[in-house]
Amino acid sequence: MSESPLNSPNGAMVPFTPVILKHIHEAGSHTLDHYVARGGYETARTNVGKTEPGSLVKLVEESGLRGRGGAGFPTGKKWSFLAKGTGKPAYLTVNGDESEPGTFKDRHIVEKDPHQLLEGVILTCWAIQSHHAFIYLRGEFILGYERLEAAVREAKARGFIGKKIFDTDFDLKVVVMRGAGAYICGEETGMLSSIEGGRGYPKIKPPFPAVSGVFQCPTIVNNVETIACVSHIVKNGAAWHKQWGTEKSPGFKIFCLSGAVKKPGVYEVPLGITMKEFIEVYGGGMIEGRTLKAVIPGGLSAPLLTPEMVEKCTLDYESLAGLGSMLGSGGITVLHDQVDLMSAIYNTMRFYHHESCGQCTPCREGTGWLEKLAHKFHEGHAHEGDVDLLGDVARNMRGRTICVLADAAAMPMQSYLQLFRGEFEKRVHEPAYTERKRTARDEITPAAKRDTVTQGGPDVLSVGMGMDRI
Amino acid sequence: MTLRQAQGPARTLSTEYLQRFHDMVDDYPNKRSMLMMTLRLIEEEFGCIDDAGMEIAADLCGVSTAHVQGMVTFYTHFKRPAHGKHRFMVCATLMCALDGNTSQALKQIESKLGITPGQSTADGLFSCEKVECLADCDKPPVVQKDFEHFCSMKGKTLDDYIDSLLKRENKSVADYQGKAGIEMDLRVSVLPSHYNFAGETEVGARHFENKDPYFQPGEAPRTTTVPPPLKTPLTAPVVDGMNLNGADHV
Ligand SMILES: Cc1cc2nc3c(=O)[nH]c(=O)nc-3n(C[C@H](O)[C@H](O)[C@H](O)COP(=O)(O)O)c2cc1C
Ligand code: SF4
Numbered sequence A: 001m002s003e004s005p006l007n008s009p010n011g012a013m014v015p016f017t018p019v020i021l022k023h024i025h026e027a028g029s030h031t032l033d034h035y036v037a038r039g040g041y042e043t044a045r046t047n048v049g050k051t052e053p054g055s056l057v058k059l060v061e062e063s064g065l066r067g068r069g070g071a072g073f074p075t076g077k078k079w080s081f082l083a084k085g086t087g088k089p090a091y092l093t094v095n096g097d098e099s100e101p102g103t104f105k106d107r108h109i110v111e112k113d114p115h116q117l118l119e120g121v122i123l124t125c126w127a128i129q130s131h132h133a134f135i136y137l138r139g140e141f142i143l144g145y146e147r148l149e150a151a152v153r154e155a156k157a158r159g160f161i162g163k164k165i166f167d168t169d170f171d172l173k174v175v176v177m178r179g180a181g182a183y184i185c186g187e188e189t190g191m192l193s194s195i196e197g198g199r200g201y202p203k204i205k206p207p208f209p210a211v212s213g214v215f216q217c218p219t220i221v222n223n224v225e226t227i228a229c230v231s232h233i234v235k236n237g238a239a240w241h242k243q244w245g246t247e248k249s250p251g252f253k254i255f256c257l258s259g260a261v262k263k264p265g266v267y268e269v270p271l272g273i274t275m276k277e278f279i280e281v282y283g284g285g286m287i288e289g290r291t292l293k294a295v296i297p298g299g300l301s302a303p304l305l306t307p308e309m310v311e312k313c314t315l316d317y318e319s320l321a322g323l324g325s326m327l328g329s330g331g332i333t334v335l336h337d338q339v340d341l342m343s344a345i346y347n348t349m350r351f352y353h354h355e356s357c358g359q360c361t362p363c364r365e366g367t368g369w370l371e372k373l374a375h376k377f378h379e380g381h382a383h384e385g386d387v388d389l390l391g392d393v394a395r396n397m398r399g400r401t402i403c404v405l406a407d408a409a410a411m412p413m414q415s416y417l418q419l420f421r422g423e424f425e426k427r428v429h430e431p432a433y434t435e436r437k438r439t440a441r442d443e444i445t446p447a448a449k450r451d452t453v454t455q456g457g458p459d460v461l462s463v464g465m466g467m468d469r470i
Numbered sequence B: 001m002t003l004r005q006a007q008g009p010a011r012t013l014s015t016e017y018l019q020r021f022h023d024m025v026d027d028y029p030n031k032r033s034m035l036m037m038t039l040r041l042i043e044e045e046f047g048c049i050d051d052a053g054m055e056i057a058a059d060l061c062g063v064s065t066a067h068v069q070g071m072v073t074f075y076t077h078f079k080r081p082a083h084g085k086h087r088f089m090v091c092a093t094l095m096c097a098l099d100g101n102t103s104q105a106l107k108q109i110e111s112k113l114g115i116t117p118g119q120s121t122a123d124g125l126f127s128c129e130k131v132e133c134l135a136d137c138d139k140p141p142v143v144q145k146d147f148e149h150f151c152s153m154k155g156k157t158l159d160d161y162i163d164s165l166l167k168r169e170n171k172s173v174a175d176y177q178g179k180a181g182i183e184m185d186l187r188v189s190v191l192p193s194h195y196n197f198a199g200e201t202e203v204g205a206r207h208f209e210n211k212d213p214y215f216q217p218g219e220a221p222r223t224t225t226v227p228p229p230l231k232t233p234l235t236a237p238v239v240d241g242m243n244l245n246g247a248d249h250v
Helices: A032-037 A042-047 A053-063 A075-080 A106-112 A114-128 A142-157 A188-195 A224-236 A238-242 A275-282 A307-312 A317-322 A341-355 A361-379 A386-397 A405-419 A421-426 B015-025 B032-046 B051-061 B065-074 B101-113 B155-168
Strands: A004-007 A013-016 A091-096 A132-137 A173-178 A219-223 A252-259 A265-270 A292-296 A331-336 B086-091 B126-131 B143-145 B148-150
Touching (some): A032 A114, A032 A142, A042 A224, A053 A075, A053 A114, A053 A224, A075 A114, A075 A219, A106 A114, A106 A224, A114 A132, A114 A173, A132 A142, A142 B148, A188 A219, A219 A224, A275 A292, A275 A307, A292 A307, A341 A361, A341 A421, A361 A405, A386 A405, A386 A421, A405 A421, B015 B032, B032 B051, B032 B065, B051 B065, B086 B101, B148 B155
Parallel strands (some): A132 A173, A252 A331
Antiparallel strands (some): A004 A013, A292 A331, B086 B143, B143 B148
16 A cells, blocks of 8 residues: 555645554464564553553543544543443443445454454553453454454463453453344444343443443443554554544544445545545546446445535545535445446345344334335336335434434435435336346346336335235 | 254263363353353354254353344354255345346356255255345455355356365256255244143143153153353352343343
């Protein structure tokens, strides 16, 4: 990865080289020896048992680091909310579930630089005075689990984890756990339920995890990337972190680029660069012969951006919020002009219906309705009123559930409706689509030719009838 | 025939795996929280999680079998008896499905093995299913085969891989041509297998002919699945006056 000169908040050009992903291409980057050879664990050694924990929390707060898991909550502030004097142990739980479609950054940290994460865990645990950390990896990360487990063993053998780490009086247990294929275990309280040995059911907040989390003890939940940032911030200081990014979104972030670009992949860039630059320079531009139709900027849950919005967009929390979308987990997917948006939204809704945990009626039923309705548009036999019905169902799902999965499902639907309503309307009574022999339901193919419309279309199905689930 | 009989004799974890279970004990504040990882141990040792495996997990973690059943059916990644020996999981979420990548992988699997998503081959060697995002979206289609992860898995790469599996199993594509796959049944049995309803009367009142309802008449007593004493006693924080040790507060 090369250096790129980029604008900092004060307008000066500050060169940026990747920080977290700097070493992932090197052979053996996942081993302890490699990590120690590049100065690894020195920050932990000089701080654990020596620096006052409260000052570390303050440092992270000053640095402006914001959660990289999706919500973008200021990390230092979250730590400062941790309930103290409860007589219960405090826990750190690191969220490595990485289930938001379009996101694949934590995978690279865990597989290729696990010690970086562990050093972050050690420093965080010292800062919040926790003696027990869980790292929850999604079950599908097989190499990641092996490498992280091995890394924990190596670090234990050197006395960086375990009893009296770094020859101080501080004990620290780090436990790597595996999920088993449930998106909802990425939601923080869902993950805690899973760690407790139950189904990954999210819990009502408040109480927030910082007050009563895993095992009803005060708990800090942070994303893998957030924790990986910690050791760099502690080492280099808050001002160092703030030299990149914008005033409200300081620092750098890993973005995952997928879809119709020449060079998809993970790229670590300073926050605040333009989306256009990101797609053109890092992603190498659109694939040959295709133009941009829309961009999903922050994982599947993020509302779409149209090409006009992409022109205006910069990669920071505020810019995307201003455009009615969100930075989310940093999973950017580029959709080209031939993508059939009705298939895309159907696929999206199918995902949420499948992953809803089923505790709340608006979510369990709402995602099902959205899927079925989207299926009608996908197949081309929707009713006139179905467009409005989609909007109605989506609106009624938001803000009425235990966790925000319902919102995460409703938001993309609402944005498709708002930005591409015409495409929905085109599919009302469009028998050509059912006539088409579909080889696979979820094929997101170019739209069929319009001139093959056959008369006397198929029976119009109503919601909830005759629709088989896939 | 009860499920237990269908599955053969009762099983226990081997000493090695029991040891691995006990090695984990220190890492968790209570036994219930070890359930996810215990199920992984069982999956690894037995190749899948069947009814007997669920009972072992329940015993080890001090929860009810029903709770374990609830876990195993909630989490889709656990391998179950209905899955094939070689279990293909093809990502079907938007990023992979764009430009027909998912359907191409599925088509190739179908043309070689004759199975569509949700099916396994009649001999139980292969199964195929659609799964949600596998977090490698820049290289679609992403496919996992049991615990192996593959990116850009289509065309020759996928064909060659399936061929290599077929070769390993002494099978050929011809063995699966024109043969219908069978739908996988991932439900759990409604009742834990150790309930004996043989003596149920007409009005439905239950009594057990065998004094010990745990065993089928004629079935060899099952070998113990109760773990040997722990090396170190479990320590759990006492929270709100409740010791969480092994508590099944579902
Ligand atoms: C449905 C849903 C899924 C989520 N999935 C993830 C995930 O896969 N990984 C993650 O780190 N955070 C995920 N989150 C966000 C977490 O709830 C939580 O905000 C985050 O882990 C906090 O860490 P951070 O402050 O470091 O971002 C998800 C949230 C929701 C509502
Ligand atoms: S909103 Fe959906 S996923 Fe979240 S708790 Fe309710 S039912 Fe479960």
